[in-house]
Amino acid sequence: MKFLKPAALAAMMAVFGTAAAAEDVINAVTFTPGPSDFSKEFARFVEDVNAKGKGVVRIDIKGGPEVIPNPQLGTAQQSGLIDMVLLPAGLYLELVPEGEVLSASSLPPAEARKNGAWDLIDSIYQKKGNAKLLAHMDASAGFHLWTVNEPKLNADGMVDFKDIVLRASPLYKQLFENLGATFIIQPAGEVYTSLERGVINANAYPALGYASFGWDKFTKYRVDPSFFRMDVLISMNLDRFNDLSPEAQKIIVDTAAEHEAKSFADTATLVEKLKADMVANGQKPVEMKDPGKTKFLEAAAAASWQRMEARDATYIADLKKLFQ
Structure with a gap:
């Protein structure tokens, strides 16, 4: 049996390397229990990522506050104990006090992405919280x-x-x-x-x-x-995000932006329905x-x-x- 020469082996790896690579698995925790509206919305984002990223990247939801209590969720992500979190900026203020701008400002997320505001707050989260911001959810709800x-x-x-x-x-x-x-x-x-x-x-x-x-x-x-x-954020541990393949990063970033836009429109409608239901x-x-x-x-x-x-x-x- 002949062994492949190094050059031939390298060529083969270049062709089959992506297919043979292990799927990136991301562990996630939410700040609310599974039945809540927030967790259900996050689950839809996860399902979308998993469908688009089959064989490339997968998100596994490990649970909610019963897994990691809310006050510890930001530091758990910062340290790498958990990869991805659904967490309001208001519960992250000990690490990144600037996150409060997301609740104080009336600037829609789509405009924040256009004028550089999103890039600025993302850079601050990266420096202070070791976190990569992916989406600002439910921003049409007060x-x-x-x-x-x-x-x-x-x-x-x-x-x-x-x-x-x-x-x-x-x-x-x-x-x-x-x-x-x-x-x-x-x-x-x-x-x-x-x-x-x-x-x-x-x-x-x-x-x-x-x-x-x-x-x-x-x-x-x-x-x-x-x-x-609302200042609910989907974010990732920055080191873990940087370790993902470029393909996996693109799937997650693009899908998060899509769900952010959909969330802004859908949440406005849902809030009115929920308020009407409680009045009824x-x-x-x-x-x-x-x-x-x-x-x-x-x-x-x-x-x-x-x-x-x-x-x-x-x-x-x-x-x-x-x-x-």
Whole structure:
């Protein structure tokens, strides 16, 4: 039996190397349980990648917060413990405080990709979080206040926070501090029990995913208008992303951009349906009035920039130039 000469062997590997290469497998974790609207949307993205990348790249969803608790998810990705995460920027602020710009800004993701804003925030995540940003999901959905009891409005038309004990997240902690509200920082998994036991009597969250947690059983009032916007990100550990083949990278990046655009359109429609469903089940919308309404929205925008600048002012001027 003759052995192939090195040159012949190299030529054969060039022809068959791609076909023989092992499929890249990416492990992923989501910040919400499988049945939630967010996790279902992420699962559709994963299915699309796996179909387009058959034999090249595959994403395996390992689970949600039962696998890695939300407060640890950003650092788990940074260290390479997990490859890909579905995680709001608001739960990543200890690593990348600049991520708050995604909720504070009204710039649509498609425009952010055109004017360089997306490239800028991606570069910051790479430097600070060892993360490659892939998509900004659900960006057409905003946050609402949801209350157990009918909220009172002050003379200026803003909600009176005097009797409200609000569940908050790190994302909007600064806003409610500025407004003098009483709040408790809690992960989503603790909210149902807190509402049930009367530890809190209000919540701040988007309509998207709200009823899937069962919180609408307790909060019978939705306060309008919405504030901020969803900042859910699909991202990858940067080292793991760089280790992928160029073909695998392109499949993931292109598919993520497609799902980002689809998410922006679909989420706007879905949010209205979800709000209507909760109203049909007995929930009542309460609208803030001007000038208090405008004051509240201005306070929300200002709080985000205030917090970002206080934590690290390095990129603030560039972020304002592109995102405002």
